[in-house]
Amino acid sequence: MSATVREQALACRAAAQAVAELDTAARRRLLDGMADALAAESALILAANAQDVAAAAARGVAPAMLDRLRLDEARVTAMVAGVRHVAGLPDPVGQVTRREQRGDGLVIERVRVPLGVVAMIYEARPNVTADAAALCVKAGNGVILRGGSEAQQSNRAIAAALARALAAGGIDPAAVAVLEDPRRESMIELLQLSDVVDLAIPRGGEGLIRFVAEHARVPVIKHYKGVCHLYVDASAEDALALGLLIDGKTTRPAVCNALETLLVHADIAPRWLPQAAAALQVRGVELRGCERARALVPEMDPASDADYAAEFLDLILAVRVVDDLEEAIAHIRRYGSDHTEVIATRDEVRAERFIRALRSAVVMVNASSRFSDGGELGLGAEIGISTTRLHAYGPMGAESLTIERYVVRGSGQVRHPPSR
Incomplete structure (x- = not known):
C-alpha cells in the first residue's frame, strides 16, 4: 500500500480532532471564513471550471453531465450561501438527545459526537467539494475528497480557497484533504483504510457507487439512483398536478430528484394526460408510455x-396509466429506488395511504x-441523499455526520457492591 494515501488520511484524522475540539462559536467563525x-x-473558481467544461465538451461528454459539471456566477453564489447557511445551523456536536436519571442517582445521557474521517467520493459536480467540506467541519469531522477527473481544475480551485480559510482559522488544512491521485488504485487504498477512515459516501453514477461498495472495507452510505415518481390521483387538481410535473421533470433533468416516471389514474387520464403531454413536448421531453397512455x-x-x-x-419520461x-403503489414498489415519490391528490386518506405504503x-x-x-x-447543504437504511436516510446534513454515544455521570456508584 502506498504511504502517500495513508499518510494523508492520518494527517486528516489528526486535523479532524482539532476541528472536533472547537467550540460552537469557533467552528462557526471557521465556516464563515470558508464562505x-x-x-x-x-x-x-469560474476560470478553472471553464477549463473543465471545455475539456469535457471536447471529449463529447453528454449534456446531462456537462450541466452537472458547469458552474456560473449564480451557482457559485449559491455555493457560498450554502456554506453560510451551514455555519448558522444549530451545532450538532455535544447535543444531548436523551437524558435520564436512575433511582441510584446515575445520570445516563446520549450525546452526539463527530464520526471522525469521512471519505467523499464523487463525480462531476464541483459544488460537492464545498458542501462536503462545510458539513464535515460543522459536524467536527475531517474529510478526504476524491472528485472526478472531469472536475479536477474546479475542485482544486475550491479546495485551495477552503485550505487558506482553514489555515487562517488556525486549523491544519489537512482537515479538508483532496486526494490528488486520479487512479482508481488510490481510491481503493483509501476505501480500505478501515483503521483510519470512518465512513465512505459515494455520490455519482450507479457504476461509481457499486464500485465503492464492492471495494470498501469501511462503512458505505449508498445512493444508487433516483427513480422518482409522480402519481396523479383521480382527485388531483389539474393545474397543481401539471405544475408538479413540469417542475419535477424539466427544470433540471440531470439531477437525482428529477421525475423519471409519471403514473396517472385512469379516471383523470383522458382529460389530463393529453394536456400534460403537450406541455412536456413543448419543452422537449420525449415520452415513453404504456398502451393505455399511447x-x-x-x-x-x-x-x-x-x-x-x-x-x-x-428530458425523457416514462408514463403509465393505472x-x-x-x-x-405496486408499480413504485417494483421499480422505485427508495429516493423520492410524489402524489398529487385532494384526498387526505389517499395521501396518508401513499405515505404509509412506501418506504x-x-x-x-x-x-x-x-x-x-x-x-x-433546511439542512443548508447536503453531503448526499442516502437510500441505505443506516443511521441516516434521505438528504444528509451535518447531524447525519455525527453519531450518538453514551455519557454516564455518577457519584461513585458501582454495579456490584463489595460483599461484607
Whole structure:
C-alpha cells in the first residue's frame, strides 16, 4: 500500500480532532471564513471550471453531465450561501438527545459526537467539494475528497480557497484533504483504510457507487439512483398536478430528484394526460408510455420494462396509466429506488395511504420532487441523499455526520457492591 494515501488520511484524522475540539462559536467563525474565501476567489473558481467544461465538451461528454459539471456566477453564489447557511445551523456536536436519571442517582445521557474521517467520493459536480467540506467541519469531522477527473481544475480551485480559510482559522488544512491521485488504485487504498477512515459516501453514477461498495472495507452510505415518481390521483387538481410535473421533470433533468416516471389514474387520464403531454413536448421531453397512455397520446413512444426502472437524467419520461392508488403503489414498489415519490391528490386518506405504503427516503404530497434536497429541507447543504437504511436516510446534513454515544455521570456508584 502506498504511504502517500495513508499518510494523508492520518494527517486528516489528526486535523479532524482539532476541528472536533472547537467550540460552537469557533467552528462557526471557521465556516464563515470558508464562505468568505469562496466568494473572494469566485473568479478563479469560474476560470478553472471553464477549463473543465471545455475539456469535457471536447471529449463529447453528454449534456446531462456537462450541466452537472458547469458552474456560473449564480451557482457559485449559491455555493457560498450554502456554506453560510451551514455555519448558522444549530451545532450538532455535544447535543444531548436523551437524558435520564436512575433511582441510584446515575445520570445516563446520549450525546452526539463527530464520526471522525469521512471519505467523499464523487463525480462531476464541483459544488460537492464545498458542501462536503462545510458539513464535515460543522459536524467536527475531517474529510478526504476524491472528485472526478472531469472536475479536477474546479475542485482544486475550491479546495485551495477552503485550505487558506482553514489555515487562517488556525486549523491544519489537512482537515479538508483532496486526494490528488486520479487512479482508481488510490481510491481503493483509501476505501480500505478501515483503521483510519470512518465512513465512505459515494455520490455519482450507479457504476461509481457499486464500485465503492464492492471495494470498501469501511462503512458505505449508498445512493444508487433516483427513480422518482409522480402519481396523479383521480382527485388531483389539474393545474397543481401539471405544475408538479413540469417542475419535477424539466427544470433540471440531470439531477437525482428529477421525475423519471409519471403514473396517472385512469379516471383523470383522458382529460389530463393529453394536456400534460403537450406541455412536456413543448419543452422537449420525449415520452415513453404504456398502451393505455399511447391510446390517449398517440405520438408517445412505447415504454419497455427497462424504461420504468431507468434513471434517465435527461428530458425523457416514462408514463403509465393505472386503475387506482394500489396499482400505483405496486408499480413504485417494483421499480422505485427508495429516493423520492410524489402524489398529487385532494384526498387526505389517499395521501396518508401513499405515505404509509412506501418506504422511500422522501415522500411528497402536492409538492415537487425538486424539494428533495438538503438545502431545501433546511439542512443548508447536503453531503448526499442516502437510500441505505443506516443511521441516516434521505438528504444528509451535518447531524447525519455525527453519531450518538453514551455519557454516564455518577457519584461513585458501582454495579456490584463489595460483599461484607
